[in-house]
Amino acid sequence: MYRLYYNPGSANLAPHMLLKELGVLHELVLVDQPGGGHLQPEYLKLNPNGRIPTLIDGDLVLYETAAICLHLVDRHPEAGFAPAVGTNERAEFYKWMFYLANTLHAELITYFYPHRLADDGAATAQVKAHAEARVGVMLDLIEEHLAKRVGGYLLGERFSAADPYLFMLSRWTRMMGNPARNRAHLSRFQQTMLARPAVKAAFDAEGLGEPFV
Ligand SMILES: N[C@@H](CCC(=O)N[C@@H](CS)C(=O)NCC(=O)O)C(=O)O
Numbered sequence: 001m002y003r004l005y006y007n008p009g010s011a012n013l014a015p016h017m018l019l020k021e022l023g024v025l026h027e028l029v030l031v032d033q034p035g036g037g038h039l040q041p042e043y044l045k046l047n048p049n050g051r052i053p054t055l056i057d058g059d060l061v062l063y064e065t066a067a068i069c070l071h072l073v074d075r076h077p078e079a080g081f082a083p084a085v086g087t088n089e090r091a092e093f094y095k096w097m098f099y100l101a102n103t104l105h106a107e108l109i110t111y112f113y114p115h116r117l118a119d120d121g122a123a124t125a126q127v128k129a130h131a132e133a134r135v136g137v138m139l140d141l142i143e144e145h146l147a148k149r150v151g152g153y154l155l156g157e158r159f160s161a162a163d164p165y166l167f168m169l170s171r172w173t174r175m176m177g178n179p180a181r182n183r184a185h186l187s188r189f190q191q192t193m194l195a196r197p198a199v200k201a202a203f204d205a206e207g208l209g210e211p212f213v
Helices: 013-022 041-046 065-075 088-112 121-148 162-171 184-194 197-206
Strands: 002-006 026-030 054-057 060-063
Touching: 002 013, 013 065, 013 162, 013 197, 041 054, 054 065, 060 065, 065 088, 065 162, 088 121, 088 162, 121 184, 162 184, 184 197
Parallel strands: 002 026
Antiparallel strands: 002 054, 054 060
């Protein structure tokens, strides 16, 4: 049985949706992020970065969203949530997983925590505005990619573990001036994801209400 440490709607949502897609036994442990629960010694023993999520899989304690998603893919190859190792499709899958993790996710972290990169209010606002603009460019790039692909998922017709990750990140833009939903293909992608029963189950379990995206 897996155990996923979570805060509603946070970076845990991608691995959580994947667990639901896989239909495997898992329990959720709430970390009170607004109350600083992620910085308590008990949680820091699991994830010394004080970041959510962390996955427990038997003796394994794993943090980093992308690593957790890739581990779940590897543990359940029968689900086919990634193309075969050594294929061009697998390479493309890696490309999106890393792009999401170290480019879009990283920029969104800057957007949500701009005060870590600036000293005063004006500078913080500037960092946030720049991060929002850069996220917009990244969303445009993803939009162009989806427009070229038949099927609506990042890999085209094939659903993969990269899709819950993109979906989670795209919904984090919902308060921005030009959110992901303003782009036709990204909006269709979001609606396709929302129609998946596993996604609905994960939203329900985390208590996430409207607006979903
Ligand atoms: N690189 C980490 C980032 C995770 C992350 O930043 N999570 C946020 C919640 S969405 C968090 O824990 N923030 C608390 C903090 O930074 O103090 C990952 O992919 O797991």
